[in-house]
Amino acid sequence: MKGKSSIKEISELSGVSIATVSRVINQNGRFSKDTEKRVRKVIKEMNYQPNAVARGLRKSKVQAVGIIVPDITNEFFAQVTLNLQNDLSKMNYPAFICNTREDSEIERKNLDMLKALQVSGLIYISGAFSDDKETLSVPTVFIDRKPPFNSSNNHNIVLIESDNEQGGYLAATELLSSGCSNIGMITFNRSRSTHYNRYMGYKKALSESGIVPDENMVIEAENSDPVSGYHSFKSLIEKNPHLDGLFCSSDVLAIGALQAIHEIGMKVPESIKLVGFDDISTTALPGISITTIRQSTASFSSIAVKILVSMMNEVNDEPENKQFVLPVELIRRKSTQMVLTREITDEAPL
Template sequence: MKKRSVSIKEISELAGVSVATVSRVINRNGRYSKETEQRVLQIIEEYGYQPDLVARGLRTRKLQVVGVIVPDITNEFFARVTQELQNNLFALGYSTIICNTNEEYEKEKRYLAMLRAQKVSGLIYISGLRTEGQPSLLVPTVYIDRKPPRTSETAELVFIESANEEGGYLATRSLLDSGCRRVGLITYRPDISSHGDRLRGYRKALEERGLPFDQDLVVQVSRVSMSSGFEAALQLMRAHPEIDGFFCTADLLAYGVLSCLSGPAGMAAGRRIRLVGFDDLSFSGTEAFSLSSVRQSVEEFGRLGAYAVVQMIEGKPLERKHYRLPVELVLRNTTR
């Protein structure tokens, strides 16, 4: 039988409750019995009722929409986190607007202006470039992967990161355990907390073994890509032929190093050069790459990020404002 359109008032009459109670059930807000909830939801399902989110947005001046700022949607790590966030937010009744900044600060500012005009209810930064002095949207905000700037503008803020320093330490220690003594580091911007913390872990592992930190063995790239990793590895091997290991603060950089090691530069070294990456992307576990890497919890980023922003939007308490997720070192052929 074809379902006919019903209003909240009709649902309230069919369920034998007030319009206000139906509204509370739909919005998961307020007090009502489990029996009442089941009765209202059954009628909603039976008649296929869909709330008018636009009308609700006009009343509240906010839509059930969350803006997601992502630096590079072609990067598998960021793409997977975005997908997990989108799936979890959808399950919680929220839509998303995905904004890919391509690591461009000006583009990020323009996206923020657009999201402000859209009157989004919340914002999630995945490794955003937001800096001191940049105006916020004054909505509940979650930062994932990179530490937020010090600011008092944002109404509410949560930061979710991996144990990056521990990951950098574990990666470097595994190279030292395998016999490496001259470990090159290829990294992105150390002023970004995730990469800076991985650098600190690298230095900690060297210090623990009584090995000096050599700035000449560190190359900072302008973009996280295979080509950047390839060029950085080539540069280090030409300047320091004694290098016997590499730690890359992202798997994409490590893939470029692998390509370099399989070419003339690697052959010329005349010895095994070991390698560890960070992120544990899908290609890292394949036979072609078999890259040792530090695994981050993409699923937990998505679950916690969605949960935190929705809790803040709906005015519900959070257990904490800072989460540091554990990492895991996965050893494969590049360190054996």
């Protein structure tokens, strides 16, 4: 019972043709209840598992999907990727996961491998999508970042993202309502819709409350990591010594900024208030406690998988909805707590 049998073996043992076995397995064509029972029994006995490769060859596509992600070392992406892999696995789709490190050379290479393997679908997480020349031939879902389409090959493609502008708006509003008046922002790569929209939300909130957004109070980090956040804050505070509020376009940036804040002797939330974006686990740690904007990574995944599976099954080649904008949620923590008096004693210094 090594599970190494073929459909032919099953057909012989159950006294039917291979075609019938195939039909039973795929619940396709016609067969009698009785035949089905017999075939099923043999399949079970032999611990038979259809050869996914042969099936893939025949159907010109393999039951598997590719996930393109910049870097699973970033907890936010890891979270999304983890959820995707779990959800896909439940639908019997194994996932090829490719880290591109934002390098389009690597992305192309991985894409070629995935194509050669004839994956049935693709999921881009915050991808650069370098494949603009050729029409993308398989159903694809984009998460977090809008691909730079030429609208011609717009079909077969779906976008799922958070309401980033609303997120930026909520973040800045939270800072405003907790008393900040000099609110800076550490952004990242505003050529991407994701971060551009967060930035726009931030500006909108300021404007609405009568503050003219000042580009000197905004700095664009080189990378999306704590080290960049650290250095960005140092530059920012130098130019704006009166900063009393800071919104970071991602939590990793906020964490880096937080280190810099403490290093120069400022305190959160007493002398400066802080809001991040993503709600990665570190921000929730007691003693860190950074207010942040939660994106629903679980929803990203469940929607993406649901849509993608239906596209791959061609039940529904053109999904009704091509764009999903998910609500975000402000997670209020100590970093934006109003400091009324000195009575707050249970608050650990960072």
